[in-house]
Amino acid sequence: MGYTVAVVGATGNVGREILNTLAERTFPADRVVALGTDRAVGHEVSYGDDRVLRVEDLGRFDFSTIDIAFFAVEPRLVAAHAARAATAGCVVIDTGPSFRLDPEVPLVVPEVNPQAIAAYKQRYTIATPSPTAVQLALALKPLHDRFTVRRAVVSTYQAVSGEGKEAMDELFTQTRAIFVNDPVSKSVLPKQIAFNVIPQIDGFLDDGATNAEWALNAEIKKLVDPKIKVAATCVRVPVFIGDAASVHVETDQEIGADEALEALRGAAGLSILDKRGTADGYITPVEVAGENPVFISRVRDDSTVENGVAFWSVADNLRKGAALNAVQIAEILARDYLEE
Ligand SMILES: NC(=O)C1=CN([C@@H]2O[C@H](COP(=O)(O)OP(=O)(O)OC[C@H]3O[C@@H](n4cnc5c(N)ncnc54)[C@H](OP(=O)(O)O)[C@@H]3O)[C@@H](O)[C@H]2O)C=CC1
Numbered sequence: 207m208g209y210t211v212a213v214v215g216a217t218g219n220v221g222r223e224i225l226n227t228l229a230e231r232t233f234p235a236d237r238v239v240a241l242g243t244d245r246a247v248g249h250e251v252s253y254g255d256d257r258v259l260r261v262e263d264l265g266r267f268d269f270s271t272i273d274i275a276f277f278a279v280e281p282r283l284v285a286a287h288a289a290r291a292a293t294a295g296c297v298v299i300d301t302g303p304s305f306r307l308d309p310e311v312p313l314v315v316p317e318v319n320p321q322a323i324a325a326y327k328q329r330y331t332i333a334t335p336s337p338t339a340v341q342l343a344l345a346l347k348p349l350h351d352r353f354t355v356r357r358a359v360v361s362t363y364q365a366v367s368g369e370g371k372e373a374m375d376e377l378f379t380q381t382r383a384i385f386v387n388d389p390v391s392k393s394v395l396p397k398q399i400a401f402n403v404i405p406q407i408d409g410f411l412d413d414g415a416t417n418a419e420w421a422l423n424a425e426i427k428k429l430v431d432p433k434i435k436v437a438a439t440c441v442r443v444p445v446f447i448g449d450a451a452s453v454h455v456e457t458d459q460e461i462g463a464d465e466a467l468e469a470l471r472g473a474a475g476l477s478i479l480d481k482r483g484t485a486d487g488y489i490t491p492v493e494v495a496g497e498n499p500v501f502i503s504r505v506r507d508d509s510t511v512e513n514g515v516a517f518w519s520v521a522d523n524l525r526k527g528a529a530l531n532a533v534q535i536a537e538i539l540a541r542d543y544l545e546e
């Protein structure tokens with residue numbers, strides 16, 4: 207006997223990746239249900255290489271027969287349906303922002319704070335962090351355990367898929383328009399993204415920061431340690447899949463590139479590709495699509511502070527940034543908390 211699982215938003219980028227990941231990792235599911243809005247009902251989605259699911263109507267769905275429901279839809283739909291799923295006794299794993307900073311909801315990266323999952327019982331809900339927080343938490347945790355991270359200064363380079371399917375279409379359409387000399391139009395992202403970069407992800411706050419920048423600091427505090435400060439600039443780049451970050455870390459204890467590399471090399475969820483002086487010695491977003499780990503490269507001393515290192519990190523935002531992280535949480539729930 208296995209578990210019953212629902213994927214809400216099964217036609218979206220993250221929903222499809224959750225179905226792929228469940229099949230690839232042979233999650234012990236007896237029944238997997240794909241759910242979507244009116245426009246998706248009846249559409250077919252793949253579950254692994256050889257199974258196809260027909261999308262059912264989220265609005266009419268009875269969650270009482272489901273053990274775990276992954277939510278990968280916009281917050282409006284989460285607000286409308288997550289509470290009724292949780293009340294029906296099903297554990298909601300939400301990939302979006304709705305519960306990330308809710309004190310009654312655990313925010314989890316399994317390699318960083320798996321113990322937090324136990325608190326799912328308060329609301330029958332668990333949140334996965336934003337993709338940039340997942341990758342930053344995975345890199346900061348081993349450094350924090352050994353050298354006590356005080357502050358990180360981070361610039362992100364985020365893929366258009368972070369804004370959903372329509373933003374990916376916008377990058378494609380604008381790029382084609384430029385090549386054939388058509389006018390460039392935009393409707394999803396705040397400025398032209400083709401052949402450009404945009405220093406705005408989410409809306410602005412009163413102090414001039416964006417919500418994404420504010421949230422990265424807040425999520426790292428919840429995931430790793432409330433004492434860590436993160437100063438972030440979040441930038442959208444014309445890349446389809448794969449978020450990258452430039453990270454400068456200041457620590458309490460003495461640190462250098464060699465010691466940092468040693469700590470990072472032993473950490474779960476990371477893959478270190480760091481060879482100096484060659485383009486083969488670092489990794490870029492197009493090389494990580496479909497890959498599970500967070501890749502770390504270009505680890506070096508930051509001699510502008512007393513104890514500091516700098517590095518470059520890259521990960522597939524749809525996979526470890528959302529779907530894989532959510533499925534890993536479900537695996538721990540199934541193993542340690544739920545009865546089949
Ligand atoms: N993308 C990312 O990197 C991350 C996303 N998330 C979260 O996951 C949620 C879903 O994200 P993501 O999967 O990327 O979003 P998508 O835009 O790919 O899809 C989300 C849902 O929106 C509907 N939809 C969107 N665009 C169209 C379209 N052009 N035509 C038809 N339906 C469309 C679909 O629902 P339906 O067919 O049922 O109408 C789909 O399931 C987000 O709200 C976000 O909170 C979290 C972390 C990372």
Ligand SMILES: N[C@@H](CC(=O)OP(=O)(O)O)C(=O)O
Pocket residue numbers: 301302303335336337364365367368369407418
């Ligand atoms: N907002 C992130 C992706 C993400 O975290 O989505 P959300 O916060 O809506 O789950 C991006 O645009 O790259």
